[in-house]
Each structure stands twice: as structure tokens, then as C-alpha cells.
Amino acid sequence: MTLSLLFYCRSGFENDCASEVMEYVSGKGVEGFVKAKPHTAHVVFQGHNPDDVISLWNDLQLSDLIFVRQILLCSSLYQDLPEKNRTVPLFKAFEENFSGILNGKKYLDDLFIEALDADEYKEVLTFCKKFTSPMLSELKKNGYIIGDKNQRALRLHILFLNGQSCYIGLCAPKKASLWFMGIPRLKFPSEAPSRSTLKLEEAFLTFLNESEREERLKTGMTAVDLGASPGGWTYQFVRRDIYVIAIDNGEMASPLVKTGLVEHLKEDGFKYRPYKPVDWLVCDMVERPSRIAKLIAEWAVRKMAREFIFNLKLPMKKKHAEVKECLNFITEELNCEGITFQLKCKHLYHDRDEVTVWLRLK
Numbered sequence: 001m002t003l004s005l006l007f008y009c010r011s012g013f014e015n016d017c018a019s020e021v022m023e024y025v026s027g028k029g030v031e032g033f034v035k036a037k038p039h040t041a042h043v044v045f046q047g048h049n050p051d052d053v054i055s056l057w058n059d060l061q062l063s064d065l066i067f068v069r070q071i072l073l074c075s076s077l078y079q080d081l082p083e084k085n086r087t088v089p090l091f092k093a094f095e096e097n098f099s100g101i102l103n104g105k106k107y108l109d110d111l112f113i114e115a116l117d118a119d120e121y122k123e124v125l126t127f128c129k130k131f132t133s134p135m136l137s138e139l140k141k142n143g144y145i146i147g148d149k150n151q152r153a154l155r156l157h158i159l160f161l162n163g164q165s166c167y168i169g170l171c172a173p174k175k176a177s178l179w180f181m182g183i184p185r186l187k188f189p190s191e192a193p194s195r196s197t198l199k200l201e202e203a204f205l206t207f208l209n210e211s212e213r214e215e216r217l218k219t220g221m222t223a224v225d226l227g228a229s230p231g232g233w234t235y236q237f238v239r240r241d242i243y244v245i246a247i248d249n250g251e252m253a254s255p256l257v258k259t260g261l262v263e264h265l266k267e268d269g270f271k272y273r274p275y276k277p278v279d280w281l282v283c284d285m286v287e288r289p290s291r292i293a294k295l296i297a298e299w300a301v302r303k304m305a306r307e308f309i310f311n312l313k314l315p316m317k318k319k320h321a322e323v324k325e326c327l328n329f330i331t332e333e334l335n336c337e338g339i340t341f342q343l344k345c346k347h348l349y350h351d352r353d354e355v356t357v358w359l360r361l362k
């Protein structure tokens with residue numbers, strides 16, 4: 001029995017995901033190797049020592065890694081599954097691999113029968129949906145209780161690559177993505193002027209928990225939105241009754257401006273500074289990442305905003321290296337000034353060739 005770590009990522013980002021995983025793993029002194037095939041939307045880490053893999057998995061939080069959407073402790077790949085009655089061999093394989101980890105407990109938080117987020121797996125997803133109910137029945141028949149949220153139970157994932165092959169995996173819900181396939185299904189609000197509104201909505205959901213959102217995104221606050229046109233990000237503040245200073249030479253959607261909550265200034269986002277500090281600075285300007293990092297660091301060092309969300313656009317090949325450089329730069333600038341802060345970065349589902357960064361000054 002070989003257990004590995006399986007990481008979901010956006011298709012096309014396997015190399016960056018692999019480079020980040022290897023850096024994390026070697027930082028923990030664990031030896032092993034990563035398997036990453038282009039456009040398969042996942043990478044697998046295999047450790048030389050099985051106990052190391054389990055302790056890595058115990059430590060790892062989804063927020064520790066930028067290019068990762070989901071983390072599973074997983075079996076080796078099961079191939080040649082029968083056309084019919086797959087539930088029985090899969091249940092057997094699940095118990096063989098994981099009864100030790102479950103410590104004899106027959107509670108599971110949930111069952112996700114999933115496919116990867118890449119074109120070649122689209123058809124598999126239809127099969128996954130049909131397979132959920134028979135697999136649930138098989139688990140229940142064998143005494144498993146599923147969905148008892150009080151038990152701090154692990155969640156079972158079966159990840160099909162096609163009808164005949166799959167990985168079986170487990171995750172601890174608190175350390176993993178709560179979303180099916182690691183993808184938040186957000187509904188586009190019809191009043192929002194652009195689809196990028198979903199990026200900021202996902203960022204709020206990712207970096208702030210429910211009570212933090214209530215406390216730190218509320219009526220009477222002020223935000224600056226650099227590169228705001230046509231107003232998708234501005235909309236996220238306006239819908240929460242937050243006043244927005246929107247900086248962009250482009251036009252803002254007029255229904256947003258008519259709310260009276262938006263002051264639109266046709267100025268250069270790199271030169272604009274507010275008269276007094278604001279609660280939020282967000283920035284979606286398309287620019288070199290290093291230039292954005294410098295701008296954000298300057299705002300932060302001068303404490304012109306308390307909390308920040310910004311995008312780093314990544315058209316270059318070595319995306320992970322570029323992001324690290326920007327985050328290190330901001331970290332060093334703030335450390336030099338003795339400012340304490342939280343800084344996190346994530347390749348969100350709604351991000352394409354970019355990542356989203358969250359910074360909060362304490």
C-alpha cells in the first residue's frame with residue numbers, strides 16, 4: 001500500500017504547482033518526487049518514506065500553497081476496474097488503504113466522487129454523478145455513517161480519470177477546500193458590470209471567514225479600487241454599502257455611479273494617493289507584478305489602507321518564482337518598518353494567468 005499526496009490545480013499550471021509542492025516538501029526535510037503531466041490539472045507527490053507522507057498531510061493546510069485547489073492523501077491509481085459492480089472492489093480498496101488512518105472509526109464527513117478540471121475529463125463527470133448514490137449505499141451497507149458534522153470526520157474522495165481508473169483519497173475538511181472539485185460555484189450577479197466581480201467575491205470567501213467578512217466589510221467603510229473600470233470589483237463593495245473611490249481612465253458602469261457610493265477619478269493608479277487612510281485597497285491593474293508589489297508595499301508602509309486585495313498578472317513562464325519574489329519584497333519592506341501583518345496568496349478558480357494576494361496590517 002503506497003499513499004501519496006494528490007494536489008488539484010488549474011490545467012496548464014502543473015509545473016508551477018509541482019515546483020511549489022517540492023519547495024514546501026523539501027522545506028520540511030521530506031524526500032520524494034513529484035509527478036506532473038501538462039494539462040492534467042493535478043500533480044502527485046510520492047515520498048520515499050510512507051510515514052513522512054502522512055505527517056506532511058497532517059500538517060498541510062490548503063492556504064499553505066498558492067497553486068493548489070485541493071489536497072488529498074491518496075491511494076495509488078486503480079486501473080482496470082470492472083464495467084459493472086465497481087462499488088465492491090472500490091470499497092475493499094478504500095478499507096485496505098485507509099482503515100489504519102481512520103483508526104477503526106466508521107464516520108465520514110462526506111463522499112465526493114470527482115473528476116479533474118480539464119477538458120479531457122468532462123465526460124467522466126457525468127459518470128461521477130451517477131456513481132455517487134451506489135457508492136454511498138455500499139459505504140452505508142458496510143456500517144459507515146456519512147455526514148455527521150460533529151465527529152470531525154474525514155471526507156472520502158474518489159477521483160475518476162475515466163470509467164476504469166481512479167484514485168481513492170481522504171482529506172480533513174478543515175484543512176482542505178470545502179468545494180466539490182475544489183471549485184467554488186459562484187453565481188454571477190446580473191447587476192455586476194463585469195465577470196471579474198467573481199474574482200473579488202471568491203477572494204473574500206477564501207481569505208476571510210464569515211464573521212471576518214461581517215466585521216471587516218460593512219456599511220460606512222471606504223475602499224479604493226485601482227484599475228476599477230467597468231466596476232466588477234467596485235460592485236462587491238457597493239453591494240455591501242461601502243463607499244468606493246474608483247481610479248481608472250476608463251468609464252465606470254453608470255448604475256454603479258448612480259448609487260452615490262462611487263467617486264470616479266480618471267487618474268493614474270500609480271500616482272493616486274488618498275487624503276486619509278481607507279479601510280480597503282484593491283487593485284486589478286494589468287501591470288508587471290514587481291511594479292504592483294512596489295505600489296502595494298508603499299501604501300502598506302505608509303498605512304494608507306488597513307487591508308488589501310490585489311492581483312499579480314503572470315504572463316511569464318516561471319509564475320511561481322515571480323510570485324515568490326513579489327511576496328518576499330512586500331514582506332521585507334514591512335519587516336524593515338517593524339509592521340506586523342498577514343499575507344496570503346492564492347491562485348483562485350476565477351483567476352486565469354494571475355494570482356490574488358491578500359494583505360492585512362495588524
Ligand SMILES: C[S@@+](CC[C@H](N)C(=O)[O-])C[C@H]1O[C@@H](n2cnc3c(N)ncnc32)[C@H](O)[C@@H]1O
Pocket residue numbers: 193194196197226227228229230231232233234247248249250267268269270284285286
Ligand atoms: C482588468 S481591468 C479591471 C477590471 C475591474 N476590476 C472590474 O472588475 O471590472 C484593468 C483596468 O486597469 C486599468 N488601468 C491600467 N493601468 C492603469 C493605471 N495606470 N491607472 C489606472 N487604471 C489603470 C485599465 O484601464 C482597466 O480598466
